Amino acid sequence: MASPLDLKLRTLGVQADDSNVFLEAAKRRLHVAAHESIIREADTAEQVRILLAGTACAYKTNEDGARSILSFHHAGDFCDLHRYVLSDLELGIQALTDCTVAIIDYQNLDELLSRPAIASAFWRASMLEMARYRERLSSTGRSTALERVAHLLCEQLARREAVGIHSPRLPFSQIDIADAAGLSVVHVNRTVQTLRMLNVLSRANRYIEVMDRKHLAKIGKFDGRYLNMSNTASNWAVQVETRG
Amino acid sequence: MASPLDLKLRTLGVQADDSNVFLEAAKRRLHVAAHESIIREADTAEQVRILLAGTACAYKTNEDGARSILSFHHAGDFCDLHRYVLSDLELGIQALTDCTVAIIDYQNLDELLSRPAIASAFWRASMLEMARYRERLSSTGRSTALERVAHLLCEQLARREAVGIHSPRLPFSQIDIADAAGLSVVHVNRTVQTLRMLNVLSRANRYIEVMDRKHLAKIGKFDGRYLNMSNTASNWAVQVETRG
DNA sequence: CGTGCTGTTGAGGACGATCAATGACGGTGG
DNA sequence: CCACCGTCATTGATCGTCCTCAACAGCACG
Numbered sequence: 001m002a003s004p005l006d007l008k009l010r011t012l013g014v015q016a017d018d019s020n021v022f023l024e025a026a027k028r029r030l031h032v033a034a035h036e037s038i039i040r041e042a043d044t045a046e047q048v049r050i051l052l053a054g055t056a057c058a059y060k061t062n063e064d065g066a067r068s069i070l071s072f073h074h075a076g077d078f079c080d081l082h083r084y085v086l087s088d089l090e091l092g093i094q095a096l097t098d099c100t101v102a103i104i105d106y107q108n109l110d111e112l113l114s115r116p117a118i119a120s121a122f123w124r125a126s127m128l129e130m131a132r133y134r135e136r137l138s139s140t141g142r143s144t145a146l147e148r149v150a151h152l153l154c155e156q157l158a159r160r161e162a163v164g165i166h167s168p169r170l171p172f173s174q175i176d177i178a179d180a181a182g183l184s185v186v187h188v189n190r191t192v193q194t195l196r197m198l199n200v201l202s203r204a205n206r207y208i209e210v211m212d213r214k215h216l217a218k219i220g221k222f223d224g225r226y227l228n229m230s231n232t233a234s235n236w237a238v239q240v241e242t243r244g
Numbered sequence: 245m246a247s248p249l250d251l252k253l254r255t256l257g258v259q260a261d262d263s264n265v266f267l268e269a270a271k272r273r274l275h276v277a278a279h280e281s282i283i284r285e286a287d288t289a290e291q292v293r294i295l296l297a298g299t300a301c302a303y304k305t306n307e308d309g310a311r312s313i314l315s316f317h318h319a320g321d322f323c324d325l326h327r328y329v330l331s332d333l334e335l336g337i338q339a340l341t342d343c344t345v346a347i348i349d350y351q352n353l354d355e356l357l358s359r360p361a362i363a364s365a366f367w368r369a370s371m372l373e374m375a376r377y378r379e380r381l382s383s384t385g386r387s388t389a390l391e392r393v394a395h396l397l398c399e400q401l402a403r404r405e406a407v408g409i410h411s412p413r414l415p416f417s418q419i420d421i422a423d424a425a426g427l428s429v430v431h432v433n434r435t436v437q438t439l440r441m442l443n444v445l446s447r448a449n450r451y452i453e454v455m456d457r458k459h460l461a462k463i464g465k466f467d468g469r470y471l472n473m474s475n476t477a478s479n480w481a482v483q484v485e486t487r488g
Numbered sequence: 489c490g491t492g493c494t495g496t497t498g499a500g501g502a503c504g505a506t507c508a509a510t511g512a513c514g515g516t517g518g
Numbered sequence: 519c520c521a522c523c524g525t526c527a528t529t530g531a532t533c534g535t536c537c538t539c540a541a542c543a544g545c546a547c548g
Binding site: 386430434436450 | 495497
C-alpha cells in the first residue's frame with residue numbers, strides 16, 4: 001500500500017532506490033492539531049516540512065489582519081521548500097485538519113539534493129506549484145464567484161486523487177474557501193448553496209462533499225492538464241466547449 | 245557597463261566565471277517586434293529563451309478568447325524555463341515592445357545546469373517568480389482596483405530598477421494593465437485617471453509614467469521584500485501603517 | 489485620408505461586500 | 519444531564535465597486 005508521499009515521489013519521477021533514501025531521511029515526525037500553525041510567518045528553523053497526512057494551507061496575513069490563503073497542501077506535499085532557497089519569505093502554513101508532518105534538516109536536504117533524480121524531482125515539484133499559482137491567478141482574475149469556487153474545489157479534488165485520497169469530501173470550511181477565493185464568507189455561503197441546489201454538492205451542511213464532479217468541472221471551466229498528472233488527468237478532461 | 249542579464253545573474257549569486265560561461269552559451273539572438281509572439285501557447289521547440297531587452301508578458305487565452313496576463317517579463321528574465329521542466333504547459337509569451345531574445349538549446353542548458361552555481365541560480369529564480377505569483381494572488385484577491393493597479397505598477401518598476409532600468413515610464417497600455425489586473429479596460433482607465441489626479445502618474449495620456457513612487461507604494465500597499473533584491477528593496481520599504 | 493488601435497466619457501445594471509442577527513452543532517465544565 | 523460558549527453556517531437588506539454597452543476623440547499607420 002503506497003503512501004501519499006510515495007505516490008507523489010513516483011509521479012515526480014523518483015525511482016525506488018532514491019525514494020527509499022528520501023523516506024529514510026524524513027523519519028522525524030511531528031503532529032499538529034487542526035488550526036495550529038505548522039510554520040509561522042516569520043519562521044527561521046533550518047528544516048523543511050513535508051505533509052504526510054492531513055490538509056494545510058499557505059497563507060499571508062495582510063495589514064488589516066485578514067488571512068489570505070494562497071494555496072492548499074495535501075498529503076505528500078512539501079510545505080516550505082521555498083524557505084530553503086529564499087530565507088526571508090513571509091509565508092505561514094496552517095493546519096486545517098490534524099496533520100502529520102515529516103521534518104528534514106537543511107543538512108540532510110543538502111545531501112538528498114546531491115542525487116540528480118531527487119534534485120530534479122524538487123525542481124519539477126516547484127514548477128508544478130507555480131503552474132497551480134498561474135491557474136489560480138487566471139481563475140481569480142475575471143470569473144464569477146461560482147466559477148472560482150468550482151475551480152478551486154476541482155483542483156483540490158484532483159490533487160487529492162493523485163495521491164490516493166478518493167473521498168468526495170473536502171476538509172474545508174466555507175471560511176477557508178472564502179479566504180482562498182478572495183470572496184466574502186457570506187457570498188461563499190450563497191455560492192455553495194447554489195452548487196447544492198444544482199446537486200453538484202451534497203446537501204450535508206457541515207461538509208463540502210462533491211456529488212457531481214463532471215458538472216463541477218464544467219462550471220469551474222476546470223482543465224486539469226496543468227496539474228501534469230498523467231494518469232489522473234484523463235478523468236478530468238476538458239469539459240469546456242466553445243459556445244455561441 | 246553591466247547588462248540586465250549580468251545584473252540578474254549577479255543578484256542570483258552567479259560569480260564571474262560561471263556567468264561568462266552562461267553568457268557564452270546564450271550567444272544566439274532573436275528579434276521580436278512589439279505585439280508578436282515570443283512563445284506560442286503550444287510551442288514545442290527544444291530551447292529556452294531569455295529576454296535581453298524589451299518587455300514581454302506571459303499570458304493564457306481562455307475559452308471565450310480573452311487574454312489573461314499572468315506575469316510581465318523584463319530585460320534579464322528567463323521566459324520559459326518551465327517548459328524545460330514541464331513540457332505540456334500551455335502558456336504563451338508575447339512581446340509588448342520590440343524585444344531582443346537570447347536562445348539556449350536544451351542540450352546546452354543541460355551542460356550549464358551541471359554547474360552547481362547555475363543550477364542553484366535557476367532554482368532561486370523559479371522561487372522568486374513563485375513569490376511574485378503569491379504576491380499577485382493576494383493583491384488580486386480582495387483589494388480595490390486602485391490598490392491592484394498601484395501594486396502592479398510598483399512591482400514592475402522595482403523589478404526594472406533591479407536590472408538597471410531606471411526610467412519612470414512603463415511600456416504598458418491600459419489594455420495590458422486590465423488583462424493583468426483582471427479589470428475591465430474602462431475601469432482601468434478611470435483608475436489611471438485617479439492616479440493622475442493624485443499626481444502619482446504623469447498627465448501624459450499616451451504613457452504610464454510614475455511621478456510619485458512613494459505614494460504609489462502606499463496606495464498599492466507594496467512591500468518589495470518579496471522580490472528579494474537586497475540593494476533595491478530599501479527604496480521600497482514598507483509604507484503601510486496600521487491605522488484606525 | 490481612411491483605417492485601426494488606444495484612450496476617454498456617460499449611463500445603467502449586476503455581482504458581490506458589508507452589516508446585522510439568528511441558527512445549528514460540538515465541546516466543556518458544573 | 520444540562521447550561522454555556524465558540525465556531526461555523528445561514529438569512530435578509532442595503533450599498534458600492536466594477537462591468538457592460540455604446541459612442542467618440544486622438545494619434546499612428548499605410
